């Protein structure tokens with residue numbers, strides 16, 4: 001049976017996702033969320049004609065070399081001068097302050113000298129008006145951020161400038177992690193001679209948080225249906241991620257256990273390396289389940305390819321997994337039948353050219369190899385061998 005491509009499998013998974021409810025989210029909590037409603041401006045920004053510099057507010061018509069102007073007041077940010085400039089008059093002004101009525105230009109203080117109650121302009125004051133007109137950043141009523149925009153610190157500054165304390169975003173998904181396997185023990189607990197530490201749950205927890213999800217740990221569970229189902233039953237989650245037990249061995253019990261309680265599988269294996277046994281199901285109550293293979297590199301590559309888009313979709317967002325490009329460091333053998341995501345080091349060479357060097361050993365169990373890599377080299381099924389310097393596709397993991 002031929003397995004679906006990464007793209008087809010991802011589309012199948014995403015078609016089953018219903019975005020979570022929208023709610024008001026405080027700006028301090030909204031970084032990384034997708035807007036469910038636009039942010040519009042309730043007022044102009046700046047709300048008045050503002051000085052861009054510290055200096056003297058004047059009437060442009062009065063600016064002549066050496067002009068002597070009478071000082072009639074002061075305008076500081078947050079404090080209106082309460083004066084109106086008549087011909088021949090000036091007001092002290094500071095950056096961000098409102099221009100007094102009648103003023104339309106600022107002469108910076110380096111271009112003028114105070115002399116008692118007057119200010120004397122320099123021989124050749126510089127040309128800019130140094131005024132930021134009311135509404136030059138945005139106007140009342142303008143749509144500042146469209147629905148569907150993903151918030152980041154720069155966009156949060158815009159929402160904050162519009163006076164918004166909250167924005168409307170979809171709830172962050174609660175993602176439950178369930179590692180399975182009789183051999184697994186949680187780091188920090190004693191390990192028997194035939195046991196290994198659960199490397200995937202802590203790694204995936206960090207991954208989920210970077211995607212904007214919150215994490216619940218359900219495992220590790222034993223390789224038996226009762227243990228797996230008890231863990232699933234106990235969990236309150238929006239998305240369940242199981243790790244291990246995905247393949248074809250007698251002890252790979254997760255899929256049978258999920259089926260036994262009415263789960264329906266829509267993806268069972270993908271033509272990808274690493275991660276071929278990855279699977280996807282809806283539980284009987286409709287909640288989605290992503291089944292990751294147990295080898296750590298398989299689990300984490302599949303997290304990039306499938307988990308990140310699923311978490312985004314639950315928040316009403318989409319991810320851009322379009323590969324980037326780099327030049328190959330050294331030759332590369334032809335690829336096999338599966339789309340291959342090779343753990344690799346991507347860095348500039350001595351000439352500043354971005355190079356990608358695949359790790360020598362691509363065994364999906366090797367955590368040392370994964371930890372030394374900083375990206376993935378993507379190879380399409382059946383791709384030809386390549387020479388040193390060939391342009392290739394790379395994927396830099398979510399940061």
Ligand SMILES: Nc1nc2c(c(=O)[nH]1)N[C@H]1C(S)=C(S)[C@@H](COP(=O)(O)OP(=O)(O)OC[C@H]3O[C@@H](n4cnc5c(N)ncnc54)[C@H](O)[C@@H]3O)O[C@H]1N2
Pocket residue numbers: 179180181183184196197198199200201243244245246247248249252274275276277292293294295296298364365
């Ligand atoms: N006859 C076949 N055997 C296997 C096939 C196959 O097609 N035919 N596929 C192989 C591939 S590819 C992968 S990937 C693995 C995936 O297997 P499972 O998802 O069933 O995972 P496990 O068997 O439970 O574990 C695999 C491996 O990873 C270790 N592991 C599991 N969980 C963790 C964890 N949380 N932290 C660290 N290490 C973990 C586990 O001890 C095994 O060594 O199957 C191949 N077999």
Ligand code: MOO
Pocket residue numbers: 272273274275276277293295297298364365
């Ligand atoms: O696909 Mo498995 O993930 O090759 O090791």
